[in-house]
Amino acid sequence: MAVDIVAINGKKYRSVREGLASVLAPYGAESEPVQILSKQVKNNDEGNQAVFYNPIQQFNRDLTVLAITIYGEGAILQKSARSNQKPHRSKRKKQHAATSGVAQNNQEPISVQENHRKRKVDDAEDETITEHATDGSKRPKVDQVPDAEDDLPVAQLNGGEDSVLPKADASDGQNIEVPLPGVQALRQTSQPLTAPSRPTPFTILDALSATGLRALRYAKEIPFATNIVANDLSPEAVKSIELNIDHNEVKGRVHSNLADARAFMYSKVGNESIRQQEGYVHRFDVVDLDPYGTAAPFFDASLQALQDGGMLCVTCTDAGVFASAGYPEKTYALYGGIPTRGPHSHETGLRLILNGIAVSAARYGIAIEPLLSLSIDYYARLFVRIHKKPQEVKLLPGTTMIVYSCGHGCGSWTTQPYLRNQKQTAKNGDTFYKYSSAQGPSAAPNCDHCGSKTHITGPMWAGPLHNSHFVKRMVERIPSLDKSVYGTTDRLQGMLSMALEEDFTPQPEHVNGNESHVTTQNSIGSPDARIIPRISPALVDPAPFFIMPTLLAKVIHCMTPPEDLFRGALRGLGYRVTRSHCKPGSMKTNAPFDVIWEVVREYMRTKAPIKEGAVKKGTPGWNILARLRGTERLLVSELKDSSKAQIERCESKEDLKTVLQGMLYRLENEKEEDSTAPKETPNQADAMSGDQAIVENSNSISNGSKETPDDITPSKLKIIFDQALGKDAGRGKLVRYQVNPRENWGPMSRAGRTT
Numbered sequence: 001m002a003v004d005i006v007a008i009n010g011k012k013y014r015s016v017r018e019g020l021a022s023v024l025a026p027y028g029a030e031s032e033p034v035q036i037l038s039k040q041v042k043n044n045d046e047g048n049q050a051v052f053y054n055p056i057q058q059f060n061r062d063l064t065v066l067a068i069t070i071y072g073e074g075a076i077l078q079k080s081a082r083s084n085q086k087p088h089r090s091k092r093k094k095q096h097a098a099t100s101g102v103a104q105n106n107q108e109p110i111s112v113q114e115n116h117r118k119r120k121v122d123d124a125e126d127e128t129i130t131e132h133a134t135d136g137s138k139r140p141k142v143d144q145v146p147d148a149e150d151d152l153p154v155a156q157l158n159g160g161e162d163s164v165l166p167k168a169d170a171s172d173g174q175n176i177e178v179p180l181p182g183v184q185a186l187r188q189t190s191q192p193l194t195a196p197s198r199p200t201p202f203t204i205l206d207a208l209s210a211t212g213l214r215a216l217r218y219a220k221e222i223p224f225a226t227n228i229v230a231n232d233l234s235p236e237a238v239k240s241i242e243l244n245i246d247h248n249e250v251k252g253r254v255h256s257n258l259a260d261a262r263a264f265m266y267s268k269v270g271n272e273s274i275r276q277q278e279g280y281v282h283r284f285d286v287v288d289l290d291p292y293g294t295a296a297p298f299f300d301a302s303l304q305a306l307q308d309g310g311m312l313c314v315t316c317t318d319a320g321v322f323a324s325a326g327y328p329e330k331t332y333a334l335y336g337g338i339p340t341r342g343p344h345s346h347e348t349g350l351r352l353i354l355n356g357i358a359v360s361a362a363r364y365g366i367a368i369e370p371l372l373s374l375s376i377d378y379y380a381r382l383f384v385r386i387h388k389k390p391q392e393v394k395l396l397p398g399t400t401m402i403v404y405s406c407g408h409g410c411g412s413w414t415t416q417p418y419l420r421n422q423k424q425t426a427k428n429g430d431t432f433y434k435y436s437s438a439q440g441p442s443a444a445p446n447c448d449h450c451g452s453k454t455h456i457t458g459p460m461w462a463g464p465l466h467n468s469h470f471v472k473r474m475v476e477r478i479p480s481l482d483k484s485v486y487g488t489t490d491r492l493q494g495m496l497s498m499a500l501e502e503d504f505t506p507q508p509e510h511v512n513g514n515e516s517h518v519t520t521q522n523s524i525g526s527p528d529a530r531i532i533p534r535i536s537p538a539l540v541d542p543a544p545f546f547i548m549p550t551l552l553a554k555v556i557h558c559m560t561p562p563e564d565l566f567r568g569a570l571r572g573l574g575y576r577v578t579r580s581h582c583k584p585g586s587m588k589t590n591a592p593f594d595v596i597w598e599v600v601r602e603y604m605r606t607k608a609p610i611k612e613g614a615v616k617k618g619t620p621g622w623n624i625l626a627r628l629r630g631t632e633r634l635l636v637s638e639l640k641d642s643s644k645a646q647i648e649r650c651e652s653k654e655d656l657k658t659v660l661q662g663m664l665y666r667l668e669n670e671k672e673e674d675s676t677a678p679k680e681t682p683n684q685a686d687a688m689s690g691d692q693a694i695v696e697n698s699n700s701i702s703n704g705s706k707e708t709p710d711d712i713t714p715s716k717l718k719i720i721f722d723q724a725l726g727k728d729a730g731r732g733k734l735v736r737y738q739v740n741p742r743e744n745w746g747p748m749s750r751a752g753r754t755t
Helices: 055-085 089-099 110-118 120-126 183-188 213-221 235-248 261-266 296-304 328-335 345-362 468-480 489-501 549-555 563-572 593-606 620-625 632-648 653-669 690-702
Strands: 003-008 011-018 021-028 130-132 138-140 165-168 175-178 203-206 227-232 254-258 284-289 306-316 367-376 379-387 400-405 413-417 419-425 431-437 455-461
Touching (some): 055 468, 213 227, 227 235
Parallel strands (some): 165 254, 284 306
């Protein structure tokens, strides 16, 4: 990244080139530092900022450009297909006039002509519309007409007659008009994806733009983007955006807007049934939220500015809130849920953010579909597609869960859905869902493994974090990217590869729309690989969080099992194991904690024995080791567990006497089985295939069941630490996790007003 100091009209700017764009970020002089809330702030070696810019988030911007490109290619195909499938309104009106005998000699009556004059928006896609500006010159106007299926609240950009965007004026603080792009400008930037004579509109809103860098990169690196609005509340930021628009020569496609982002997006509400005047601006295909801190205050408003099927891009940099147990009251206020204590807190944070978006969307009959959800450095980045489908909103309680977390003990957890979504088949063969209350609680007050108290966290999103089709297309596109433009391609490759691997949801073949995937077709009726299929809104993630073998071993004070041996043992039992993108040393698996702890205990028993007295009595580790194979404590522990349910069912003295006599008999006569004997025991791999285990686990979590898929006693599993089975196939060198890019890197300080 090249950084230079540029002087314009005696004022210094820091010229920063990123991708194909270049921004001139204003900085205060060293002798006159920027005052922010009565404090002097210096941002690393960058000087004092008047407009916020953080070079560490280049990965965020590279990722977003790639994500919008992949999404946009499919979205444009779908919009073009819908446009080709319906006759043009003007043609329908002419046909109706001809059949009714009204139109004669190619002339229409005055009433029809007047109707056409009032509703020219119906024909705006067929001609270039211009009007005279206040200076006597002509300015082009947007020729966009809403699709019939796009029925979310809409509005003009500023609600005025001329449909132009307000811009900050440095002299008097008043708004002046900025023309919107015309048809000719859109045609010049069209790509092969769209018809050269009339490009399909594709609009992007950068709601919190600062320097306008994101909007500039979208204009220069996304060829089919036709209209990009860079909005900011700060007059200084808007002036910087205008300066950078001229500097990058993208005035025909990028437009500044001075407004509160929420007010601007809420201005779309209430205009869906009103015929707009000439220059009507369509709702946005993409809304990008990248605030300093949380994006929660913008969730509701952003849904008003998106088209049906649009994509919402969200950045939340308040990881200290959504991924920490230090401020549970603040987390609940922002995201409607309580965070989890433990190493998987960042993955919990992703689900809390998704839950906040899903609840906001559900109020308007909108269902969300996470396309990609990543925990990156100190922030979360999510890409969510929305669908205006009230029927899918009914599935939201079944894909929302609370979690019983043993945060102060062994770190295990148990999930509990709010509702059960039960799939039913009608007499005509169609499928539908029946909704019933979930059975609970799914966990006892004390942890089943270590005896510690469990804590309630959530509610949070229980469905998949990613759409594997979307992520796969992004991974496939990376080798063709220009590394001089995308400076973080190595990290893109590594993180997206891990995101693709950690998706444990079943992936059946494309079938009819009632099944788990919907095949979207283009105008000629054949599937197109560029269109991202819709995953089932009823899917529940069978592996919602990752585990850390180092912390599991720490509980019982033993040596950490090598990754290959740990993975090999679980895979040998028929479970899936991958890395997680969230944290180095993490693993995601669909194995239940009964099996996970048995593997850890068996590794300690056979590979790395601990010293006598290393674990103190009464600690979580002591209770977990009570189930160690080959010890008398295992018999006592299993006897206690099995007797609890029997004693609870006793209704008379005779019943209780029978149970107690049975316990005494087992204590005196039963001996612990020798786990080293060659006797064959059924394994998970023998019980079902890997894919079947995934489906069964998904159903088990959805129904709130705690049982393992094969109901085999964990202490009798045949565990083999197969290093060869645990090794991942060679994929070359991948940059899976961030390396500190420079000294004192991080979120940086908020920009402020100069004094």
